[in-house]
Each structure stands twice: as C-alpha cells, then as structure tokens.
Amino acid sequence: MSNLFQRIFNPSKVSLELDDIQALILRSRPVPYFGTNVLLHIDEPRAGKELIKKLIPLVTSAKNWHKAEEATATVAFTFEGLKALNLPEESLKSFPESFREGMAARAAKLHDVDENAPKHWQKPFGTGQVHIAINIIADTREKWEAKLREAEEELKKISGVKVLLKADFAATEEVKNVFGFRDGISNPEIEGSGVDEVPGYGRPIKAGEFILGYPGEAGTVGYYPQPDILGKNGSFLVFRKYHSKVHEFNRFLQKHAQTEDEQEYLAAKMFGRWRSGAPLTLAPRKDDAKLGADAERNNHFSYKDDQNGKTVPLSCHMRRMNPRDTKQAVISDVNLHRIIRKSVSYGGEPEKGITTDDGKERGLYFIAISAKAMDTVEFLQSQWANEGNFINHGDEKDPIIGLNQGKGVFTVPGDIRRRYNAIETFNIMQGGEYCFLPGLSALKWISEL
Ligand code: HEM
Incomplete structure (x- = not known):
C-alpha cells in the first residue's frame, strides 16, 4: 500500500519557482489530517499589512511539497480584502470579473439558488466582510496546534484585524468524509513541479492551468493580475462550505x-x-x-x-x-x-446508518484551486x-x-x-468565497504597499 506522500520527486523535472508558490497548491492533503480555517476582517489597512508581514514567515512554500514534515499554512484574500489593503486601483482592476464580483454575486452562474441561495448562507459568508482566509493543516495534532498557536500569537499582537470565524476540521488515517467515503483521491499533476508520473493520474497538466504566469494547455501564458510580482506564482481558490x-x-x-x-x-x-x-x-x-x-x-x-x-x-x-x-x-x-481539490471534512461521521437528523454540524469545506x-x-x-x-x-x-x-x-x-x-x-x-492565493513575493509586496 502507498499513499500520495510517497509520490516520487524528481528535481530534474522542476521548472516552477517552487519557493515562491504556496505549498497548498502542490502538497497532497496529509494522512490523517488536523486543521483549522480562520476568516478575518481588516478594520484598518495598516493593521492588515502588519499582520501579513508577521504571517509571511509562517506561510509554507512549495519548495518541499513532496515532504510531509511540517504543517502547511496558507493565506488567501477575497477581492474585498485586497481593497481593504488599499491595493492600487490599477491592480484591483486587473483581477478577473468573477473574482471582483465575489461568490455570492455569482450565485446564478454557480446554480446556488433556492435552498442554496446566498440569502440562506451562514454569516459571514457572502456579506463582503471576509477579507483574509487562513488554512492550517498537518498530519499530527501536535504540528497543527503548534502552527495554529504561532498564527494566533501574531494575531493577538495586532489590533485592527478581527476574527470572524475559526473552524476546525479533521480526518483519521482512512481519510473518510462524513458519508464514510475515502476522498481527496483524484487530483491532476502539474508539469514542472518535479513530480514523476503516478499511474492513472494521466500526463501532468501544463502549469499555467493552475499557477499564474506559466504557459497553459494552449501553449501561451494567460493574462494574470498585475504588476507581475503580484500575479506571478499565484492562483485562485474557491471555498465552499457544505452541510451534509x-x-x-x-x-x-x-x-x-x-x-x-x-x-x-x-x-x-x-x-x-x-x-x-x-x-x-x-x-x-x-x-x-x-x-x-x-x-x-x-x-x-x-x-x-x-x-x-x-x-x-x-x-x-x-x-x-x-x-x-x-x-x-x-x-x-x-x-x-480540472481542479486541484484540497477539500476537508468537518464534524465527523455520524452513527452508522442513521436516518434521523442528530442536529450535528458536519460536512465538507470544499477547496478548489486553479488559475x-x-x-x-x-x-x-x-x-x-x-x-x-x-x-x-x-x-x-x-x-x-x-x-x-x-x-x-x-x-x-x-x-x-x-x-x-x-x-x-x-x-x-452554507456559504463560500472566491479567494486569491498569492505567491510569497506577492505577499511581501502587499505587506509593504
Ligand atoms: C459535500 C460535497 C461533496 C462530497 C461529499 C464529495 C465527495 C467526493 C468523493 C467521495 C469523490 C471520490 C474520491 C476522490 O477522488 O476524491 C469525489 C471526487 C471528485 N469531486 Fe467531489 N464531493 C463534493 C463536492 C464536490 C464539488 C462541489 C465539486 C466541484 C464543483 C466536486 C468535484 C469533484 C472532482 C473533480 C472529483 C474527482 C473526479 C475524478 O477525477 O475522477 N466535488 N468527490
């Protein structure tokens, strides 16, 4: 038996700037996993930038994506968040329209209507209040708690940034979702990441489909947010909370x-x-x-x-x-x-075969990443x-x-x-957000604006 952490890394196949790309994009979801999602609101741009400066040393780069030695910490922003950080108007305008509008405004396109419509979503989703999303995930309780503690220490030191939501998630060795099905199995491989082909995963897909600033399947580099330092090595992340x-x-x-x-x-x-x-x-x-x-x-x-x-x-x-x-x-x-899925389950599996609602909150934080x-x-x-x-x-x-x-x-x-x-x-x-997942130099650039 083997799990995906044993995927073979071949340094001669690396052509991406791995140390500038956030690890979540390339790293397999840990087995088992422990983690937390934190959503933040920025009251003052200065405080937001200060926080990012403090978080940068905690954010994990993809340099060692093939190793499971450390917890992975990810930082992403909604469009409202980039506005709250006072990004230059020219940069804001360079983001795709769907991202600028945000998930709630795109409900019709997502078929989020009737019982799934934004008016039924849990707060703070879809209110425009969510500015920063942090995801911390590790393969042991100790690593997860240590990384979370570090992030919380930095947060405590800064006034002017509010925590809107903090939600834990976890899965055992069998990585089953709340329906009792193993998930997180099929994900595309990315050309240039250094991965050696795994049977069944097809040929690695051109990096530009998933990471901004590289050629995609059509052979050309697609348009990405500007300036170059902001967009290059970044990606977009779709976050959707489901109750199962x-x-x-x-x-x-x-x-x-x-x-x-x-x-x-x-x-x-x-x-x-x-x-x-x-x-x-x-x-x-x-x-x-x-x-x-x-x-x-x-x-x-x-x-x-x-x-x-x-x-x-x-x-x-x-x-x-x-x-x-x-x-x-x-x-x-x-x-x-294709999308890269880094979804995680929360709330645990219910008692086997239950047919009445036990009233517990459980489901999936669906996380999809691509350019x-x-x-x-x-x-x-x-x-x-x-x-x-x-x-x-x-x-x-x-x-x-x-x-x-x-x-x-x-x-x-x-x-x-x-x-x-x-x-x-x-x-x-139950709600969600469209997020931008910048590269590490972009995080630094934002924090120094
Ligand atoms: C609570 C909601 C969901 C549950 C319980 C769920 C469950 C699963 C399971 C058990 C698998 C098979 C194992 C795997 O390859 O990971 C799977 C595969 C997949 N799911 Fe979902 N899923 C959910 C939501 C979504 C959503 C919203 C999307 C996209 C909009 C999606 C896209 C996919 C894709 C692309 C695959 C891989 C298919 C393949 O490559 O063969 N899932 N899902």
Whole structure:
C-alpha cells in the first residue's frame, strides 16, 4: 500500500519557482489530517499589512511539497480584502470579473439558488466582510496546534484585524468524509513541479492551468493580475462550505435497496467509488479495501470500455466531475476543466446508518484551486453537476452535489436500466468565497504597499 506522500520527486523535472508558490497548491492533503480555517476582517489597512508581514514567515512554500514534515499554512484574500489593503486601483482592476464580483454575486452562474441561495448562507459568508482566509493543516495534532498557536500569537499582537470565524476540521488515517467515503483521491499533476508520473493520474497538466504566469494547455501564458510580482506564482481558490445530510442519504439507500450489500452497491453507484475509495471500474461488484487504499492503483482506470455507463453510471458524482475518456454528447476538453481539490471534512461521521437528523454540524469545506478556479467551478456547477445534457440525461443532476430538492432522478444503466426518484439535496451550501492565493513575493509586496 502507498499513499500520495510517497509520490516520487524528481528535481530534474522542476521548472516552477517552487519557493515562491504556496505549498497548498502542490502538497497532497496529509494522512490523517488536523486543521483549522480562520476568516478575518481588516478594520484598518495598516493593521492588515502588519499582520501579513508577521504571517509571511509562517506561510509554507512549495519548495518541499513532496515532504510531509511540517504543517502547511496558507493565506488567501477575497477581492474585498485586497481593497481593504488599499491595493492600487490599477491592480484591483486587473483581477478577473468573477473574482471582483465575489461568490455570492455569482450565485446564478454557480446554480446556488433556492435552498442554496446566498440569502440562506451562514454569516459571514457572502456579506463582503471576509477579507483574509487562513488554512492550517498537518498530519499530527501536535504540528497543527503548534502552527495554529504561532498564527494566533501574531494575531493577538495586532489590533485592527478581527476574527470572524475559526473552524476546525479533521480526518483519521482512512481519510473518510462524513458519508464514510475515502476522498481527496483524484487530483491532476502539474508539469514542472518535479513530480514523476503516478499511474492513472494521466500526463501532468501544463502549469499555467493552475499557477499564474506559466504557459497553459494552449501553449501561451494567460493574462494574470498585475504588476507581475503580484500575479506571478499565484492562483485562485474557491471555498465552499457544505452541510451534509447523511441521514437523508441513508434513508434514500434504505428505501431503494433491501440488504446492506445492495445499499452499499447503490451508494457506490452514486459516488463512482466504494467507501474504501476503490473505483467501481476496477471493483465492479464489491468493495476492495486494499485497492481503495493503494494510491498507485486506486486512480488507474479509464471509462473507455464502459461508454454506456453499465459499470460506472454516467451520472454518478465522480464521472460527472471528471468524465475522463467518456464520449460526451456535448464535447468539451476535459483537461481544461480540472481542479486541484484540497477539500476537508468537518464534524465527523455520524452513527452508522442513521436516518434521523442528530442536529450535528458536519460536512465538507470544499477547496478548489486553479488559475481560473472561479470559471471552472462555475462550469462544473452549472454544466456538469446541475444539468444532464452532456451525458444525454436531460435535466438529471449529480446525485451527491446537485440541487435536487426531493425531485432528483438518478439513472443507473445496466442489463436492466433503473431510475431512482425523489433524491434530496444531500449537501446544502452554507456559504463560500472566491479567494486569491498569492505567491510569497506577492505577499511581501502587499505587506509593504
Ligand atoms: C459535500 C460535497 C461533496 C462530497 C461529499 C464529495 C465527495 C467526493 C468523493 C467521495 C469523490 C471520490 C474520491 C476522490 O477522488 O476524491 C469525489 C471526487 C471528485 N469531486 Fe467531489 N464531493 C463534493 C463536492 C464536490 C464539488 C462541489 C465539486 C466541484 C464543483 C466536486 C468535484 C469533484 C472532482 C473533480 C472529483 C474527482 C473526479 C475524478 O477525477 O475522477 N466535488 N468527490
């Protein structure tokens, strides 16, 4: 068995300025993980800059992305945050429109409507109050607490910056989310990071798709925020907080499948993987825990021989979010819609099989990173999660993240094709923000403005 920390680092393949890039972009999520998200509001620009100056030595660069020795600390800004730091007008104008508008204003494009609409979000999301987001994550409690303590010490010394929210998250060795499924498995590799190819992860994708200032898949360097020192080596991060209704999911499984094995099978059909992480493609009939835990095998598959979805339904969460080599009814280049996911679970798994709400807060902090993360998540949300046209499934939505509201449908092709009705919204959106993830020299530049 191997986990992703053993990915092979080959220094001769490095062409990115790793020591200027924030580690979160390249580093695998630790196994197990402990961490905290902190959201801040800047009352005075001077205080904000002072804080950034103090935080810079704590922020982790990607220089040692392949090692899990230290906690990773990340600092990102909303557009309102960059304004509160008095960035020059010219620079502010150079950010993409979606980022300037912010996530709440883009609700229609994200399909965050009805029960997911910003008016239902938890404060402070979508209010314009969130300016700085800090993420600290480590593979041991001690490393996490030590790094958090250091950040909190710096925060205490500064008046003029308020903590709006501080939220912990964690997962055990099996890195299961609150539904009991191993997650964080499939992420694209980035060319120039020094990574040696891992089976199943496809060819590394051109750096410019994920890190600003480098050529992308089209061979050219895309436009990025200016001046150069601000944009280069930065990226964008989409943060979305979900509350998961695990009891509704269990109720759905129990209503539609008789035995526990049948329920597990239906659940795997909805995600595209079994709870262990084993992909349905490689383990079509029953879970295979060894395969699920083996990073060298658990993402090594294609949909080439399953074009009608008899093994992995076209409509399941994982296949929608990355159709790989599925022949799509509406053609699009899959490699242009990849995101780096650094999502983490909070609240822990509930009691096995619960079918009533235990009232506990639990779910996922969805974290997606790319040079055009806002566009990509808006595309995924509107075209692949809340629509079915690209797979010839009409208006059928993703059974896990679609806004299904009790009216959802899920088609499972097979020798006998089955359609399941009355799917609820199993994951409710509770708020989020679009963030800019600057490089380390950009952080210094901002702090010295
Ligand atoms: C609470 C909400 C969510 C849950 C419980 C969830 C769960 C999962 C699980 C269990 C997997 C398979 C394991 C893995 O590769 O990590 C997965 C894969 C994935 N999910 Fe989600 N997810 C959620 C939200 C989202 C959202 C909002 C998006 C994008 C808008 C998304 C995009 C993806 C992608 C791109 C993959 C990888 C597919 C692949 O490369 O094969 N997920 N998710």
